[in-house]
């Protein structure tokens with residue numbers, strides 16, 4: 001018989017367990033589906049540990065599920081497909097003790113000495129399973145519940161440039177079926193650029209690169225794709241048939257991936273097992289600040305495939321790998337001021353000036369507050385104590401105000417009414433959520449636009465820092481990008497460039513040869529990011545064509561340039577100043593080369609211009625376009641003398657007649673697939 005006290009304690013335990021289960025499910029949803037975790041990984045793991053302890057005490061709750069589950073990222077918006085082999089999670093470690101326990105268990109299971117390991121970054125994005133059958137990409141799936149995931153093939157193909165056909169080069173035999181496991185993620189630079197663009201458009205920012213990756217992978221709106229960028233890395237495999245053709249070690253795996261044109265985790269490092277393991281983990285971890293991609297730890301894996309087989313896997317994680325997580329550091333500091341920055345489209349962004357603090361080894365003194373709306377929502381005041389972290393351990397982010405520490409004299413924020421740079425009255429947009437300076441000659445706007453133009457992401461003209469550009473603007477010799485190409489040695493010397501003037505002029509000259517997309521991107525047209533600029537460059541003959549008649553660019557079903565991008569161009573160029581900016585570039589002789597986008601290419605369609613007509617039976621149009629691009633080809637919407645290949649599907653119409661008239665080669669869908677597979681001549 002249970003005593004009343006014991007029964008009450010058990011009821012309380014049951015209640016607590018129920019609560020924990022609910023919390024775990026809620027955080028799974030926030031993390032996996034929305035990509036916006038509300039608590040740290042360590043706090044999440046603590047919930048799971050407490051829940052595990054409860055279950056151990058209350059065996060009747062073992063059907064509870066949550067503990068054994070590895071979450072579920074399916075949205076119900078995509079077809080669900082089964083993985084060949086389950087996509088597992090990783091065991092997690094936080095301390096030296098955890099790592100030692102892992103090593104000891106490996107040695108115990110093997111019954112021999114420590115094996116060799118590899119350590120590599122734990123990329124922080126969305127887990128992806130690429131399924132290739134006979135060398136053809138058949139699906140790209142999210143992890144889902146580990147057993148089946150969302151089919152996101154067309155987005156992955158369009159945005160990451162993964163090869164849709166594995167080239168059978170050298171001795172890299174193509175498996176019957178292989179599942180390549182990897183991570184789709186957003187580089188820090190793109191994350192920041194995307195948030196800046198969102199700031200300018202008055203949209204809420206993404207809190208973390210993972211959140212942006214999660215949203216991008218599941219983009220339904222093809223119109224939005226042109227603005228997004230996604231990277232991909234492959235770090236392992238699931239099924240590999242026939243088994244005998246599996247790589248024997250991690251370096252061999254990387255070589256195979258390389259041969260197939262797929263990006264592997266080449267930041268990986270071989271390490272011997274034993275006592276040195278923890279030190280090496282710390283060493284690799286210390287390099288983290290230099291990585292341009294988000295990570296939340298490192299992964300330690302046994303190197304040899306056969307040793308992995310020996311160790312096997314549990315229901316949720318393999319026994320041969322361990323994720324060592326880095327705790328995310330959150331610190332308190334004070335807001336000493338709030339400044340307002342003017343962006344290139346004139347949008348004002350509030351920036352918190354902080355009492356400098358060190359977060360994971362880097363001094364942080366500023367953090368963006370994104371928009372007046374965000375600032376008001378947070379309710380920050382100058383003098384407030386705030387919690388700060390580095391999103392993805394890189395980008396400073398204010399988590400919230402410590403109201404318990406608010407000083408009685410903390411000053412409420414005053415939203416400015418005039419531009420801090422040119423004193424023009426500001427315009428309110430989005431119901432006051434966004435403030436903008438509309439003065440085209442505003443020096444701050446000019447500076448931002450020029451900064452963007454010369455940045456490595458755009459035309460890439462090294463040496464032109466903000467101070468020099470500001471001096472040139474102040475001297476009246478620099479208003480628009482074309483002025484860069486008119487600068488004289490004297491101009492530069494007077495602006496303080498001194499002995500560097502000659503090098504700067506050379507750097508400007510060298511930039512004339514950059515690809516067309518860089519100039520298009522450099523113009524800083526709203527909603528036209530690097531990816532859309534690349535797609536536009538594929539469609540347009542030269543810079544001047546940007547100003548062409550809108551009607552010339554209609555009927556672009558095949559191009560990944562969507563209506564909203566064309567609309568953005570029209571809006572931008574309805575302003576005569578913006579037209580003059582492009583005309584001036586053309587007038588100073590800028591005639592950039594049109595080059596294919598920089599994705600990994602199989603090269604099978606290099607130099608080809610492909611036109612699609614009719615309906616393809618087994619391939620969505622944007623997927624077909626993605627494949628042509630991935631093979632190095634260009635896609636055009638209309639048949640012309642430049643067209644080299646027409647792919648005709650069902651009910652092909654006028655374009656087919658035109659192709660026949662011009663004598664352009666026409667192929668069906670089956671033949672098109674063979675060309676992509678390198679099976680017949682292109």
Ligand code: IVH
Nearest residue numbers: 088089090120121122123127183235236299
């Ligand atoms: S190996 C059987 N290596 O972390 C699982 N995973 O928390 C073997 N991840 O689902 C995974 N970077 O999506 C591995 N270098 C890396 C990784 C990595 C990120 C992800 C992966 C996995 C999750 C587990």
